[in-house]
Amino acid sequence: MKKIINSNYFYAFISLCCALWLFFFVSTPGVGSTRDSNQSNTSTVTKKATINAPLQLQADVDKYYITGYPEKVKITIEGPAALVTATKNTQNFNLYLNLRDLSIGQHRVQIKESGLNSELTYSIKPKYVTVNIQKRETKKFTVDVDYNKESLATGYETGTVDVSPQEVTVTGAASEIEKINRVVVKPILPKGIKSTFDQEVLVQALDKNGKTVNVTLDPQTVHVKIPITIQSKQVSINLKQKGNSSGNGYTLESDVKNVRVFGTKDQIDDIDSSIDVPVDLSNVTESTKKTVNLGDALGSKVSFTDPTSISVTISKTNSNTLANTTGNQTSSTSSSDSDSDDSSSSDSSSTNSTNDNNDSE
Incomplete structure (x- = not known):
């Protein structure tokens, strides 16, 4: 065993095994290649996005007035995810209509783009639009004010509108400018309004039939101020009997001597320094108190009063008092007649005496 381990063949075999292991380690994806793999996968992922982009005109807009095209159109882009995201965020491209070589009239024109990266594919919706090219005209108009006066509270009137x-x-x-009959604002006054109307109101250009004309207004709103006021006057009141069917005599008194009346200018101008207030005595048979609603009593003479009602004391006239008063007046008259007769007698005696003296002479 020692001989085998110490031999050159053994070390050569070990070296070969290590070399083969290193070769397979490098060739097979592992932990070390994860980052590169992720980057590669990210760069090949595709993405789609839809953008609302403004539509531009390539035309002489100082000379021509162009209508019929939308302000924005939808463009759907598709391509590498990173590029799609960047394009959506920056919108560094243009969608436009090339109208430079077109004449006056209606034209169906394709929407075009410029500035998109060549790696992106796209589709535009709508692909075509119909535009109307007309000679441009600018004109000034005075603004009329049209509002409903019936919205005013009773008795209130409007002053000069600003x-x-x-x-x-x-x-x-x-051609559209020629259709304009008037330029108007139509403020909507709240029902029963009693104070000055002061608001910004939208301006409209209308034809003779009252329909809106397709033009551009500058400014689009104007400031409208409508003064709303009511006239008033302080007057004294004169209590007048009305509908006395009993034949009795009554006196009328009230602690309220003066009231303030409110109404239109014409109503107030027709009232003098005092105003008659009729008091209905139709159902009155004895002394009593009665509340008189001034609005009902005065009718259309005024819009309303302050106070709105008064308390009237109705006193039945004493018949004995009337009889005594009449008797005194009769006695006084008789006495006067007697004095007159005495005076006549005296005058007669004086005359006779004078005549006697004349005879004596």
Whole structure:
């Protein structure tokens, strides 16, 4: 055994075995080659992604007004995962319509791309679009204001409407500009509004039939301010009897002497410094108190009052008092008549005396 171990053949055999083991170790994938294998697999994995990309125009947009194309289109790209991810994040490519050599009118045009890596495949949706090319025109229009006055609370009125800016610039195809009948804002006032309306409102270009015209407005909104107010006046009240069917006499009194009335300018202008308030005595048979609703009593003369109602004391007139008053007045009249007769007698005596003296002479 010692001879075999110490012989040169033994060492040669061991060397051969080691060489064969090293050869198979290097040739077979193992732990040392895992990283390289992963990198290789990653570079060969494919990926697909869909991007919403803006659509650009290659045309003389200062001379022509172009419609019919979408602002964005979908492009689906496919290729190496890393490249697809980078392209989706950066979007370093363009989708465009080449309209430079096209005349006025409608055209069906293919959407094209530039800037995509050659290793990527792609598809665009839609592939074609129909565009309308027209001569471009720009014009200024004054903004009208159209709102529903019935939304105002009763008695309230609007003042001078303020629009800022008062003019807008309208750009579009010359044929569309010719269709414009007016440019208007339509503020929506809340029902029963009592205070000033102050908001930004969308501007619309309308034709003679009230339909929207396909143009571009600059600015697209304007500031609208509509003053909403109500007129008022402080007046005294005159209590007036109404519907007294009993034939009795009554006096009317109230602690409230003055009220403030509210209404439109025309309503307030028609009212003097005082206003008659009728008090219904149809069912009154004795002294009492009654609450009178001023709104019902005044009717359409005003919109409302402050206070809205008053308390009226209704006092039945005493008949004895009336009789005594009448008797005193009669007695006074008789006394006056007697004094008048005495005065006449005196005047007569004086006259007779004068006549006697004249005879004596």
